[in-house]
Amino acid sequence: ITPQPGVDPVEAAAAVAGESSTATWTVVWTDLLTACDIYRAKAYRVDPVPGTNDQYFAYIAYECDLFEEGSLPNLTASIIGNVFGFKAVKALRLEDMRIPYAYLKTFQGPATGxxxxxxxxxxxxxxxxxxxxxxxxxxxxxxxxxxxxxxxxxxxxxxxxxxxxxxxxxxxxxxxxxxxxxxxxxxxxxxxxxxxxxxxxxxxxxxxxxxxxxxxxxxxxxxxxxxxxxxxxxxxxxxxxxxxxxxxxxxxxxxxxxxxxxxxxxxxxxxxxxxxxxxxxxxxxxxxxxxxx
The missing domain is CATH 3.20.20.110 (Ribulose bisphosphate carboxylase, large subunit, C-terminal domain)
Structure with a gap:
């Protein structure tokens, strides 16, 4: 994450987590109709990128229930959807993903090795x-x-x-x-x-x-x-x-x-x-x- 000038990196990470899961740009009363605290993604760690002054590694965890089983379009719609145009960040790069075995097994995977x-x-x-x-x-x-x-x-x-x-x-x-x-x-x-x-x-x-x-x-x-x-x-x-x-x-x-x-x-x-x-x-x-x- 590269936050905009004046934006705290932890706040930027939290905003990215929210925007890529359940949050939106304002408060909505319909949040009360679901368990947003469970479904909202969590930014649980933010580390500075070595050798830079304004870039940070943000580690974000998502509930598997947020994603349709076996659907790459649905997975990517959240992970790289609106969030890459988010105003709170100057730049954003997805470096890696660790995918739980239970969700991974819902995909076909390669037929041959x-x-x-x-x-x-x-x-x-x-x-x-x-x-x-x-x-x-x-x-x-x-x-x-x-x-x-x-x-x-x-x-x-x-x-x-x-x-x-x-x-x-x-x-x-x-x-x-x-x-x-x-x-x-x-x-x-x-x-x-x-x-x-x-x-x-x-x-x-x-x-x-x-x-x-x-x-x-x-x-x-x-x-x-x-x-x-x-x-x-x-x-x-x-x-x-x-x-x-x-x-x-x-x-x-x-x-x-x-x-x-x-x-x-x-x-x-x-x-x-x-x-x-x-x-x-x-x-x-x-x-x-x-x-x-």
Missing amino acids: VIVERERLDKFGRPLLGATVKPKLGLSGKNYGRVVYEGLTGGLDFLKDDENINSQPFMRWKERFLYCMEGVNRSAAATGEVKGSYLNVTAATMENMYERAEYSHAIGSVICMIDLVVGYTAIQTMAIWARKAEMILHLHRAGNSTYARQKNHGINFRVICKWMRMSGVDHIHAGTVVGKL
């Missing part, structure tokens, strides 16, 4: 190696598939679509899927290894996303991919579909830095990762060890 995925690939004892097709926009379907084939045959385990390749005029999604899977199958036959390509099924509507995901499954893909920008409801919905279809679901973190880049305002990426794992995605795009991100 790394052991299951390695068993499907029959690859053990080394890191799995992947890359992204470049240029990410502008290639024809045939040339895109050629890149997939050559990359996989050259030693990659997976290739993937980038976040903004969906179904543009230069290459429609079905064309890309077909050429990608042709490259995957040819490479698997040539190398004797299980190979794959993350097919991005992100689209404007859930109906279109279902159509693309089901088609990717029908032509033999073992994995599909969505972008963070599709939203929490769509992510949870696609994770449920992927589990039923026994497909691996990869999430690209597109848009994450609008929350995570500033060090005093927004959301730490570790929190977004926790939410996505709760939702049920198997992989989360996290950038490269070296490179531009």
Whole structure:
């Protein structure tokens, strides 16, 4: 928390706790109709951030009953809803969350772990190696598939679509899927290894996303991919579909830095990762060890 000048940090923490649970900007008589003392979040500890003069770590506890079971949109509506525009604070950043096991178990969670995925690939004892097709926009379907084939045959385990390749005029999604899977199958036959390509099924509507995901499954893909920008409801919905279809679901973190880049305002990426794992995605795009991100 970075309080506004003149605002006591403890008061700011208490205000954030209240605004993200039961409180509002004024006194209302309807508080008497419920157990507000129980349901209101509590700021139980405030510590200064080392090396700063106006930033504080505020620890806030919430009753589990404040949140709908298994609903990431409902959880985030409270935790990062109105409170980030609160006038009492100059800046606010969600650094971490510790989630009780009882509430965590109401979410689907990821369908597979790394052991299951390695068993499907029959690859053990080394890191799995992947890359992204470049240029990410502008290639024809045939040339895109050629890149997939050559990359996989050259030693990659997976290739993937980038976040903004969906179904543009230069290459429609079905064309890309077909050429990608042709490259995957040819490479698997040539190398004797299980190979794959993350097919991005992100689209404007859930109906279109279902159509693309089901088609990717029908032509033999073992994995599909969505972008963070599709939203929490769509992510949870696609994770449920992927589990039923026994497909691996990869999430690209597109848009994450609008929350995570500033060090005093927004959301730490570790929190977004926790939410996505709760939702049920198997992989989360996290950038490269070296490179531009």
